[in-house]
Amino acid sequence: MHRLRPWGLRILRLLDWFTPSVREAWVYGLAALIPLVVLMGERVWVMSRLPTKPHGWDRLWVALGELEFWPVFFAICLLVGRVPNRWWRGGVRVLMHLLIIPVLAISVAELAFFDITGGRADLDTVLFGLQDFARVWPVVSSELVIWDYVGVAVGVSITLIPVFWTPKSNAKTWFSRFCVLALFPAVYNETQGRVRPAKEAKPLQKTFVESLFWEAMDRRHDVFTPPEPADMAPLVIGKPKTPVNVVIVLLESVGANRTSVYDPELKTTPNLLRLSQEGLYASHMYAAVTHTTKALITTLCGDWPNLVGDARESAPGGLPGRCLADLLRQQGYRTAFFQPARQDFEDRVDLVHQMGFDTFRHRDTLAQPIWEKNNYFGLDDRSMLAPGLAWSAEEPERPFFATYLTLASHHDYKLPTHVKLLDFPLITGRVEKYLNAVRYVDDFTGRLVKAYEAQGLADNTIFVFLGDHGEGFGEHGRYQHDLTIYEEGLHIPLVMWGKPLAGRTGIIEGNRQQIDVMPTILEVVGAPVTAGKTRGASLLAPVPEGRVLFHSCWRSHRCIARRDGESKFIDHYGDPNAQSFDLAQDPTEKKSRSLSKAEREALTLETRAWHGRVRGRYEARQAEYVQTIQRPDDAPAIATWGGVVSLLGCDVTNPNVIPAESVWVKCRWRPEAPLTEAWTLIAEIKAAGRTGQEKWTPLMGVVKMWNWRPGWSIDDTFRVATPQYTRPGEAVISVGWQRITGVAVKTDDGRERVNVGAAMIDKRPLQDAAGLEGIALPEPIVYGEEWSLPLLTETSSEAAEASDGDLDADPPVVDDRGKAEPEKAPAL
Template sequence: MSGRDQGGRSGGLRLLSRLLSRREWAYVLALLVPFVGLNLALKASRASALGSGGAGYTGFLAPDLLFCAGYALLWVGLFAAFRSGWGRWCVVVLFHASAVVVALLTVAAYRFFAVTGSRLDLDTVLYFLSSPGEVAPVVASEASPVLFAAVAAALLYALLGPGLLAWAVGGGGSSRPNPRPTWRAPAVAGLWALVFVSLSALVGAARGPSDGMLSGSPPVELVAAEVGHLGAARTYGVDAARVRENLPTATSLKPTPGAEKRNVVLISLESTRARSVTPYNRNLKTTPFLDGLSGESILAERAYAVTPHTTNALTATVCGIDPPDREETESLGDRIPSRCLPELLDDQGYKSAFFQSVKEDFERRPQVAKNMGYEDFYSLEDMNTTGFERANYFGYEDDAMLGPSREWLEQNGEKPFFATYNTITPHHQYLAPEGRHGRKDFAEDDQLNRYQNSVRYLDFFVENLIRQYKEMGLYEDTVFVIQGDHGEAFGEHGRYQHDNVIWEEGIRIPLMVLDPSRPASRVKAPVNQLDVLPTVADLLGYRIEGGEYPGRSIVDPLPEDRAIKASCWYENECVASVKGDEKYVYHYGARPEELYDLSEDPSEKNNVAADAPPGYLKARREELLRWRAEVEAAYGEGPGS
């Protein structure tokens, strides 16, 4: 070895020794090396699962390598800057805490993305932390005991491992005194840390969205998403005060000469997409009973959810107004800026009840139902589950509602009433109860097949409920609204479940109105859940006074080019609008805009946004963003609130 090489090597060692002592290096590297290894292993594992290898790994790993380099330099610099005393103790505590938190976030981000296809953001993390009772069963359903044991072991090592290793390196004795603190080297390390983390963000952003892959390092993506959300928060000239002045908060029903006080029943089909029920997919024999009912009903051929999440969908349906995004979901138990169907019908002498075979505290559902105006509320805690199977981590199969339903109808069926049955069986985990009805083979994929069987179960539940009404002599005097609250995805566009699925599998729903006093008909124009409240008022013979709801009665002729809008549950994640056969999707810059011709491309495989006329996409985007700003203003979150 040449003298120059030896000198360079010894110079490098002297520089390292000036930064930290041997024991300090052992301490820092004992935590940094596993931290870096975890990050890279998770990304490499994901890339390998997608069949990427060789040179492909370099592109996938680059953002993570840069982030890990920056993270390591940051802590080396801090350890070098604070040599002793309280400063050093603070650095040690923060070092361990940040490594644990960032590692947990990274593991959670990869697992969350694998399960849902969505990227973890700060709002999701805060939601998980603030709702442990709701989130714990969900997490448990996706985490094996082996994973929990591995996380526990990793946490134990993170707390004790570095200290033990440093003690072993030092031979159990005291280390040499720390050199006098110098700020030059730590400052350089901190500067390079900032450079590497910034490069990580730039490289991840440059890669752009990739199906099945997190493009950047999860911690950097988490921060970048929040920055992007802040940048998307524009007012678009919305007058918040005027928006709130025009909300239907003082509405009432005025009987017309033909008004009839008939019963109204809303059956909300959990996670039920249109393509998975027989009336909308003749090749899939999941719901023969619903198929028969569709021949007797007003069937909306193209119906959409406003937001693919249950509480939000109920707000759109029962209250007739656009629902808020995720951040405001729970606050619906405190305020809904509208008079909802139970309140409107209560003025006309109606009783009301809400039934669900789900635990009552989910998303503060009792408070939400009360705020909507329901008099009586029944949840899983009010039901005898003996003989019924668990449908998922939230509740039991929906037939558990039949007993309480019959009891309530026996007590209240003499007066007109509004009853809502909120089903749960097709929700993830898709356990598909098979005790009474068995299972059939609808798909090769096990998860999709369990889901299709769960939808099949709903067909039996609706049949049993309709039979109950017939046996009690209530059928002929009841209007039944049967609709999906939202759809469900199985990777058709890289996402799973429903919260952030803006494509047809996520928001296209079944919707039929069964009125025994009216002949069957078909509605070809696009409709959505906002149209339910005006339709019910129309069928009962009432005129709405004191304000306007944004929906339209589907009994009346509707323009086929009307604009139907939808948004994801996550704030500033995605929005869409359907006009005629044309559907536009905007992802707030996280991925390219999309435009589809649904008449030629119902599965949304061919994005024709590049062929749109100049300015067309911008106009569609501005229309949607202004709509969301108005919704935020309605719930007191807009400018001037």
């Protein structure tokens, strides 16, 4: 004992040195204690809302994650704060408090994300939300409750108290020594491995910071497989032999199991059911990725999307190849994309342009006093009817390709106030709201077909109706769609209807996917593939023998699946464990089959190999674009900014637009000297006393400006939106440059802006109960129960005249009864 006494004294002295004083406990301990209490409370609340409530011990094991993280965080801050330099100590203290604020806020938001979706967020989710906060916040705030705000506000307020006031005492109490001793069990528990709770609570055990760390470790093992030369060959088609019109309608968040086509007892889609009986429908149609932007790539480009969370496909060189709109446009087709949602979310306007659509109609171009704002994204689906019909009838001698993307059935499933909701037996709450939204989308499909028939456009038009993805309501603990890799998220409806089908009716058998739509359309219009190849197979041909389909969640490294016949394998990247289902015996995926270790590893390798091939091809596409975008050019300059960047020429690609539509301008630039910073392009449009301005990152950041080669030219296409409320007439477009500091760069002759082109702004036609410019729209087509759904809200002539009159004033607002309310703010 005598020989051990000095070591014991040293341990006690070390413990005493590590013990915080009253002042240190206040500064560092309070900062860690409050987030601990807030997040533990949030976790308990989230667990109480799970479909299967975890028992008490499971809640303890889940809370233990926070009990371990924040005390360790406190200990690290305490050690760093013990350095002799007082300025360093003060900096550490301020930095710690500033760091806690975003960590606490993001952690609470992430737990709310789990409560809403049933899955954990990842780094991509956080970056996406921070980079596009103004557009993402309406989506997030729609699901937050008052206690989320209260918890963050109280936590941040108390955490900041030590920044402004701290006690003077440096004494060390026995309570402080006890708290330090309590740290050791937490550290020991980490080294020995945590006790795992039941399956339903297991995803919540890691703190958000831990989750990000282990995900980053997992991504280090990603392998991107370089593509074969044949995979990089561009797709080329020949002249269509039967150039019929093509209309694709993407049904937002409509799963097959929520339609009357696949469940006749469910009276949600009577119109779609009738069309399926008169045409073709696919019995086993599946989404590739459970997210709308990715579904657009799969459907309209015939290839798998980039398996990342952000919309990289909207950037130059971001697409996997040529899309259907681009291919048909080169063969003389007119192309247009319609959506009642906003244009800026996930860079939709850029994506549509990259795909090759000539015309894009979105919320701001469709906005009229008669249309209600449907949800946080946009307007009533019916706002697309009259503009879409008018566009389709513009040039009857040319075939057209139109795509409609509906909105009403997207979360949060709000419908216009005049709609009378149906009661679905034994279904209540959010599911009932969703089914009514699906019914409303079905009414849009009926109106659309009837409108084309009334105008004589349906005789030579093929219609394709399909879901972009399904929707989950907790069947497997997942909600909405982004992380719903089960059948309720993947199985979607597909109905083909129209006279170009030449009387073909019945069921399209076999496992099909959205990549099959493009080769089907090419077959219908009679356009042979002369170079390259399509990924999918025509829906009009037998399913390829031995076909294997792959699926992915929207969020990277969350879930990925493989489908072979009726066998389905889901890899959750280890959390929870992989699952396997026999869909013939277990169509609702209630019980996972057991797999041997060898089988599980082989299937995991196969699914991740697919992920690597897809990512590898996109990386190769981007690299190919970067290598070919610059070339030597000695053309004379029109203007030079700061003696560094010269303009060689510009071309307006769509000189005729309507208010709120973007004008696209392709310019050629040449750096005269190396750039050491990224400049911002300022594009401005002036029309009828109104000015619109856009800040544009050249090439959307694909090739950084400091990588531009002096003396080599580079082409960049930018956009600038015309003011929403402006008179018809000519608009002048000018460009300039701005440094990263916000200071404008002037040309060598002293100008800030240089005119590069002009566009003609046409009048935006008014919509009223009589239709659009004499085009009458049909009454609702509803089969079965009556549904009170007036065609259009009646608009007074005074409101219409006001909208077409003095545009310097704010547009009138029309209430639900059609009465003009000029004293209130604009509806949008």
